[in-house]
Amino acid sequence: MKMNLKKAIVAVAAAGAIALSGSVMAQDKAASLDELLQMVKNSQIAENKENRQREAQFRKQRANQANMLAQAEATKKAEEDRSARLEQQHKEREQDVQAARQQLDDRLGSLKELFGHLTSTAGDLRAALDSSIVSVQYPGRTQFISELIEKMNSETKLPSIEEIERLWYELQRETVEGGKVVKFNSVVSDPAGNKAEREVVRIGNYNLLSDGKYLTYDVKSGSLNELPRQPGDHMKGAAAIQQATSGFTKVGIDPTGPAGGTLLSALINSPSIVERWHQGKLVGYIITGVGVFAILLALFRFVVLSAMGAKVSRQLKSNTASTDNPLGRVLKVAEENKGADTETLELKLEEATLKELPRIESGLNLLKIISMVAPLLGLLGTVTGMIVTFQAITIYGAGDPKAMAGGISGALVTTVLGLCVAIPTVLLHTFLNGKAKRIVHVLEEESAGLIAEKSESK
Amino acid sequence: MLAMMEALAAIKAFVASGGPILYWIAALAFAMWTLIFERLWFYKGSLGKIKAQTVELWEARGERKSWNSRQIRKALISRAASKINQNLDLLGTMVTLCPLLGLLGTVTGMIEVFNVLAVTGGGDAKSMASGVSRATIPTMAGMVAALSGVFGTTLINRIAERENHMLEDQLTMDH
Numbered sequence: 001m002k003m004n005l006k007k008a009i010v011a012v013a014a015a016g017a018i019a020l021s022g023s024v025m026a027q028d029k030a031a032s033l034d035e036l037l038q039m040v041k042n043s044q045i046a047e048n049k050e051n052r053q054r055e056a057q058f059r060k061q062r063a064n065q066a067n068m069l070a071q072a073e074a075t076k077k078a079e080e081d082r083s084a085r086l087e088q089q090h091k092e093r094e095q096d097v098q099a100a101r102q103q104l105d106d107r108l109g110s111l112k113e114l115f116g117h118l119t120s121t122a123g124d125l126r127a128a129l130d131s132s133i134v135s136v137q138y139p140g141r142t143q144f145i146s147e148l149i150e151k152m153n154s155e156t157k158l159p160s161i162e163e164i165e166r167l168w169y170e171l172q173r174e175t176v177e178g179g180k181v182v183k184f185n186s187v188v189s190d191p192a193g194n195k196a197e198r199e200v201v202r203i204g205n206y207n208l209l210s211d212g213k214y215l216t217y218d219v220k221s222g223s224l225n226e227l228p229r230q231p232g233d234h235m236k237g238a239a240a241i242q243q244a245t246s247g248f249t250k251v252g253i254d255p256t257g258p259a260g261g262t263l264l265s266a267l268i269n270s271p272s273i274v275e276r277w278h279q280g281k282l283v284g285y286i287i288t289g290v291g292v293f294a295i296l297l298a299l300f301r302f303v304v305l306s307a308m309g310a311k312v313s314r315q316l317k318s319n320t321a322s323t324d325n326p327l328g329r330v331l332k333v334a335e336e337n338k339g340a341d342t343e344t345l346e347l348k349l350e351e352a353t354l355k356e357l358p359r360i361e362s363g364l365n366l367l368k369i370i371s372m373v374a375p376l377l378g379l380l381g382t383v384t385g386m387i388v389t390f391q392a393i394t395i396y397g398a399g400d401p402k403a404m405a406g407g408i409s410g411a412l413v414t415t416v417l418g419l420c421v422a423i424p425t426v427l428l429h430t431f432l433n434g435k436a437k438r439i440v441h442v443l444e445e446e447s448a449g450l451i452a453e454k455s456e457s458k
Numbered sequence: 459m460l461a462m463m464e465a466l467a468a469i470k471a472f473v474a475s476g477g478p479i480l481y482w483i484a485a486l487a488f489a490m491w492t493l494i495f496e497r498l499w500f501y502k503g504s505l506g507k508i509k510a511q512t513v514e515l516w517e518a519r520g521e522r523k524s525w526n527s528r529q530i531r532k533a534l535i536s537r538a539a540s541k542i543n544q545n546l547d548l549l550g551t552m553v554t555l556c557p558l559l560g561l562l563g564t565v566t567g568m569i570e571v572f573n574v575l576a577v578t579g580g581g582d583a584k585s586m587a588s589g590v591s592r593a594t595i596p597t598m599a600g601m602v603a604a605l606s607g608v609f610g611t612t613l614i615n616r617i618a619e620r621e622n623h624m625l626e627d628q629l630t631m632d633h
Contacts, residue, residue: 342525405576449533452526
């Protein structure tokens with residue numbers, strides 16, 4: 001209801017304003033040129049009258065203005081005098097302060113030097129305590145030291161004997177705690193982010209362990225986090241020390257713990273063997289494939305050649321030629337050509353031997369090629385890796401060794417893979433080649449002798 | 459006893475600074491030299507018996523001029539040669555494998571160096587030292603093993619060749 005009334009009033013006022021402006025508009029407009037001329041004359045007259053009025057007013061006020069100026073000048077002089085007086089006072093006070101300070105210095109004497117040492121010691125201790133993992137067990141130690149430093153730096157306060165002794169106590173406590181292995185309860189967050197109160201083992205100032213896992217201490221937030229990736233076999237015994245009650249227990253610690261634990265981080269940041277293998281990328285996979293193929297081929301040839309060798313040895317001892325082995329087949333040719341002269345027989349034997357060779361030596365050349373190609377493939381991977389590294393340098397510059405080092409170690413992985421394939425393949429090839437050579441030897445040089453011996457013994 | 463323990467400790471320290479590849483190189487060098495000594499032992503000892511048997515078999519034959527006897531002579535020589543030449547190829551392969559294993563150690567050591575570089579950012583030269591020694595020591599060990607093997611295998615090959623020739627000369631065709 002009230003609102004409606006207000007609205008009504010506003011509406012009426014607006015209507016009035018519009019009507020008023022409409023009448024003014026009507027007055028401004030001239031109907032004819034004569035009327036316009038008349039209007040101009042009228043307004044000139046009105047202006048002249050106004051100007052005369054204004055002049056009279058100014059004349060009246062002139063005397064008044066002079067009076068005001070005199071007053072302002074008097075105020076300025078008074079303020080200047082006051083400023084000079086205050087300056088003088090300030091100078092005197094400063095001298096007093098100087099004297100008081102001198103007195104303070106005299107009375108403090110050697111204490112001043114002592115406070116200097118105390119301040120630097122307290123500062124060092126504060127920095128050490130901030131990053132020390134002992135702070136997990138005793139939080140809030142640095143606040144007292146901050147207050148002490150503030151007190152020693154201020155001119156109006158002096159530290160008390162108790163406070164100085166407390167500094168000594170904190171120093172000693174840090175030293176003593178640094179030599180202890182203790183258990184205590186604290187809130188630990190696991191890699192998934194779940195926080196829970198767990199029993200934590202602190203080894204001096206070096207490492208924090210819980211349930212066989214290594215923990216990190218985040219200095220900024222003061223929270224304990226389980227390392228998402230635990231060091232491998234190098235750091236065993238973490239669980240054993242938590243269960244131990246006395247005596248000696250073997251456990252791996254990071255001696256660089258008080259300085260940030262760089263060794264531990266280096267350990268957990270180094271990639272595992274599988275990750276390394278993946279660093280080789282496409283070339284690495286190709287080399288691995290070739291290597292697996294070489295080993296399968298070598299196994300297959302080993303089985304075939306062993307069986308063949310056993311049959312040939314049996315053939316050497318028996319008197320009848322069987323067709324299940326190369327030597328038997330060669331001897332069979334000799335049996336079939338009993339009546340032929342020696343030269344024909346020799347040619348026939350040679351032919352039969354040549355026919356057997358591919359079957360004995362198949363796959364061996366491929367093994368040899370693989371053993372030579374694998375290191376070359378490794379070299380290829382290295383060079384492509386280096387290209388990637390240099391590309392990274394052109395984009396990011398050489399300022400970040402980390403960006404380059406990752407690529408380089410990836411490049412070297414392919415070389416390792418190439419060598420890891422080549423070395424066993426070379427050995428396998430030599431071994432299988434020896435086996436094959438023995439059979440070929442029997443075929444080429446002993447078959448004719450065997451036939452001769454047989455014909456003589458009849 | 460004390461001297462042996464000291465020597466063992468020195469070897470352990472050497473392997474610790476050179477990495478596990480050294481064990482492989484040592485095993486390979488050991489196998490290589492075992493084979494070399496086995497060959498030398500064979501040439502000094504049982505080879506004489508084999509040669510005497512072969513010559514005896516040949517001399518026992520009534521005639522030594524026919525096609526049959528030529529073939530039999532060839533077979534006799536071949537049987538003796540296969541015993542003389544046993545393992546020579548394997549020895550050659552082992553000599554070539556030694557530097558390859560050394561190279562493998564070098565590359566794995568370099569990977570370690572770059573790994574440390576990637577973690578620490580290259581500010582700490584001391585932490586890279588272990589990787590560098592793991593890169594250089596296996597190369598040296600591989601080279602030493604290969605060089606020692608080259609002398610051994612050259613000696614063995616020369617003896618084998620000479621023995622083969624001598625056997626062939628002893629089995630005379632005509633009497």
